[in-house]
Amino acid sequence: MSWLELAGDTPFGLGNLPYGVFSTGDDPRRRVGVAVGEQVLDLSAAAGATGAPFAGLLTAGVLNPLLAAGPSVWAQVREQVREWLTEPRHADRVRPHLVPRVGITSHLPFEVADYVDFYSSEQHAINAGRIFGAGELPPNWKHLPIGYHGRAGTVVVSGTPVVRPSGQRKPRAAEVPSFGPSKLLDIEAEVGFVVGVPSEHGRPVPAGEFGRHVFGVCLVNDWSARDLQGWEAQPLGPFLSKSFATSVSPWVVPLAALEHARVAPPPQVPEPFEYLRVAEPWGLDLSLEIRLNGHLVASPPFATHYWTAAQQMAHLTVNGASLRTGDLYASGTVTGPEKDQRGSLLELSWGGREPFAIGGGASRTFLEDGDEVVLGATAPGPDGARIGFGEVRGEVLPAVGGGAL
Amino acid sequence: MSWLELAGDTPFGLGNLPYGVFSTGDDPRRRVGVAVGEQVLDLSAAAGATGAPFAGLLTAGVLNPLLAAGPSVWAQVREQVREWLTEPRHADRVRPHLVPRVGITSHLPFEVADYVDFYSSEQHAINAGRIFGAGELPPNWKHLPIGYHGRAGTVVVSGTPVVRPSGQRKPRAAEVPSFGPSKLLDIEAEVGFVVGVPSEHGRPVPAGEFGRHVFGVCLVNDWSARDLQGWEAQPLGPFLSKSFATSVSPWVVPLAALEHARVAPPPQVPEPFEYLRVAEPWGLDLSLEIRLNGHLVASPPFATHYWTAAQQMAHLTVNGASLRTGDLYASGTVTGPEKDQRGSLLELSWGGREPFAIGGGASRTFLEDGDEVVLGATAPGPDGARIGFGEVRGEVLPAVGGGAL
Structure with missing residues (x-):
């Protein structure tokens, strides 16, 4: 119980x-x-004012020094915050550092080192294969988590508008490529993992050390x-089709808040190579939501x-590649077996062939200028509460130069 | 003329x-x-001791603040260094800051923001297509410079040993994949471009602004x-096959040193889209060399x-992606039409089918443990001199765990 008044159903309770x-x-x-609740605790100020031993980690204007400090410091800070917010004797000292969340400006929470995007939803990969007529799953898919590097410099925080990118495309029916604003602008709803503790270059990091290196989870x-x-994308993979913007939620939920969300992943057949086996599973029971112009289009x-x-x-490190503080890697598009569980418009519109309703009599295949996409998620928390992830919000702005679509 | 004694054929003359x-x-x-010559001028110390206006840019232990400062500062620093090294009145003040280059330890010269690798040698792409039986050039190849993002966190400076990576592979003849140390470890000789001045997210950077954003050139x-x-690599491109290490030369040659090396690139047919056309060509007449265990294997x-x-x-920015200080992008493997102009062992050994001689009766297809690769390059400088790029040196260490090849 907090001396703060927290709504029972707040997604930002003391368990988060x-x-x-x-x-x-x-x-x-x-x-x-x-x-916390409808507020944000100014942790930099509270730690400074109380002389907390970790105050020096909170002065950089980004989470990176805290991320780098490692699990015992993460636990210490979390315990201190919980104590501040629950023990009435701290109330007078802490209350001045609470700010209504509605009035804040959120910034990119951490400086992104390397950004990697995976492709690890089986249903999404099956759908993509069917839509593009490339068969079911690629032959390597069940043997390794397929991934590629994306552009770290264009990771932006929720709320940042996204300018429709221009580039080259060549529809199958066209003889030559053309240049102009993308006509098939899409989203992918993903879960992001934020690395705290770096690893040594040349040393693979065993899967069992996940909690010693990864700090927490955001939405992407x-x-x-x-x-x-x-x-x-042939032969070297996606490049400009992804690098114009990647949006993340303003809040990084620490792994410590997700103990009640842990589940076993689906059975993995064939059995993965040894380096991909884990004693303690790290599946996470997050429920995502995709809203387009306020209308829930998928869960x-x-x-x-x-x-x-x-x-x-x-997998990322089995070749000796090192982890750095601020590395972000994303799950790949999250898609379930049902139509309303698809994590991209590509799938929701089945390659643009089946427009889907977005309420008010409107429909979409891909994004139009002015469209606003909001991703959200919750997960089981302690005592039946839900852990919230905040949201990733982005509005589509017209292409530079205003070329007609 | 310098008051320093410089050999007439030094690759590090006053034009470099x-x-x-x-x-x-x-x-x-x-x-x-x-x-400069056989020495290195401690620019941080010399600027500090003389109260040079740019001294504050040289205290970070990386080039990034200087890179970010932009072309007019780059020109100012270069002019000052040249003046120090040529006017005898500066000799006594500057000489204490000269250190024999043979005794220094080189470090990664800049903090890498994003790393991109292109695939822009026509002969290399043709060779790769033939070796893999995939036809000549991909259909997009002559329309855009194909590229992908690599791992910035594993870019290392020359001299850093490279541990043979382990990972999954499945030869065509095999029914299932296996795991172990790579048996086909290769190099790619490339030219790297180092971004100094960042660009605004959402604004494409015209090709004509190259010299306002890119500071200089290194070897990769x-x-x-x-x-x-x-x-x-299917369907999303190379990942662990590249991310274990990327080596760069310790020296970044400023574009200002390469005026005599500029040439027109080969004719581009079909004519590229407008955003890829340039009034002033930026082809560069660099001559690369690849040595394996001391033996020149390709030029x-x-x-x-x-x-x-x-x-x-x-191309990198036409979708609105921004440039950041410290971005590194590489040319792609540099390969000419002759056999001894191939920039990778894949090509030199034609997919491993034709071992090539490395001197002393030895031959190679791919790299063995203990092999040392050294890349070098020179370019035309002023007055018939050659501009040197130093070298990228790397020795192959056995895989972690010592699994037999």
């Missing part, structure tokens, strides 16, 4: 306490904050231009994602 | 003056240096595990590279 970076109109400095919208992707389940984040981390 | 970061046994601090060895690549020419670095920059 996610971290972000914010500023206010009164104070433009970027500070580390913890979301991996914006995608399908027409650019179709033309550019993808993450619990059935095939490869877990612990396995992805082990 | 490349930048790096070094330390010494006496002084482990990382300092910015400029290579894009180590590649061909067996891992063959199994993992790839860069002058005939199809897509130039200015076009690659324009």
Whole structure:
């Protein structure tokens, strides 16, 4: 129980306490904050004012120093915050550092080192194969979590508008490519994992060390231009079709908040190579939601994602590649078996062939200028509560130069 | 003329003056240096001692603040260094800051933001297509510079040993994949471009602005595990087959040193889209050399590279992706039409089918443990001199765990 008045159904209860970076109109400095109820605790200020031993980790305006500090410090900070918010003797000292969340500006919570995107939902991969007429699953799919590097420099925080990218595309029926604004702008609803503790270059990180390196979880919208992707991606993979923007939620939910959300992933057949086996499963029972212009268009389940984040981390490093503080890797599009569980418009419109309703008599295949996409998610927390992830919000702005679609 | 005694054929004459970061046994601090003749000028110390206006840009132990400062500062620093090294009145003040290059430890010269690798040698792409039986050039190849993102966190400086990566591979004849140390470890000789001035997210950077954003050029060895690549790369491109290590030269040669090396690229047919056209061509007449265990195995020419670095920059940003200080993008494997101009062992051994001689009666298809690869390059400088790029040196260490090959 907190001396704060918290609604029983708040997604930001004491079992959550996610971290972000914010500023206010009164104070433009970027500070580390913890979301609680309708407020945000200015953790940088509270730690400074109380002389907390970890105060020095909270002055950079990004989470990176805290991320780098490792699990025992993460536990110490989390315990201190919980104590501040529950023990009445702290109330007078802590209350001045609470700010209404509605009035803050959220910033990118951490400086992104390397960004990797996986492709680990079986249903999404099956759907993509069917839509593109490429058969069911690629032959390597059940042996390794397929992934590729994306552009770290264009990871942006929720709320940042996304300019429709221009580029080359060549529809199958066209003889030559053309250049212009993407006509097939899409989203991908994903779950992101934020690395805290770096690893040594040359040393693979076992899957069992997941909790010693990965700090927490955010939501990711991996914006995608399908027409650019179709033309550019052979033979070396997606590039400009993804690199124009990747949006993340302002709040990073620590793994410590997700103990009640852990589940076993689906059975993995054939049995993975040894480096991909884990004693303690890291499937996570997150329920995602995709809203387009306010209308709920899909509710993808993450619990059935095939490869877990612990396995992805082990794969990412099995060749000796190192982890750095601030590395972000995303799950790949989260898609379930039902039509309303699809994590991309590519799937919801089945390659553009089946427009889907977005309420008010309107429908979509891909995104139009002015469309706003909001991703959200919750997970089981302690005592029947739900853990919230906040949202990833992004509005589509017209292409530079205003070329007609 | 310098008051320094410089050999007439030094690759580090006054027309070059490349930048790096070094330390010494006496002084482990990382300092910015400029290579000149057999020495390195401790630029951080010289600027500090003389109160140079740019001294504050040289205290970070990496080039990034200097890179970010932009072309007018780059020109100012270069002019000052040249003046220090040529006017006898500066000799007494500057000489104490000269250190024999043979005794220094070189460090990664800049903090890498995003790393992109292109695929822009026509002969290399043709060779790869033939070796893999995939036909001549991909249909998009002459329309855009194909590229993909690599791992920035595993870019290492010359001299860093490279541990043979382990991973999954499945030869065509095998029914199932296997796991172990790569059996087909390769190199790719490339030219790297280092971004100085960032660009605004959402705004494409025209090819004509190349010199306002890109600071200089280094050499890149894009180590590649061909067996891992063959199994993992469909459908999203290379990942672990490249991410274990990418080596760069310790010296970044500023574009200002390469005026005499500029050439027109080969004719581009069909004519590229407008955003890829340039008024002033940025082909560069670099002559690369690849040595394996001291034996010259190839001399790839860069002058005939199809897509130039200015076009690659324009492509990279045409979707609105931003440039950041420290972005590194590489040319793709540099390969000429002759057998001894091939920039990878994949090509030199024609897919492993034709072992090539490395001197002393020995031969190779791919790299063995203990092999040392050294890349070098020169380019035309002023007055008939050659501009040197230093070298990218790397020794192959056995795989972690010592699994037999």
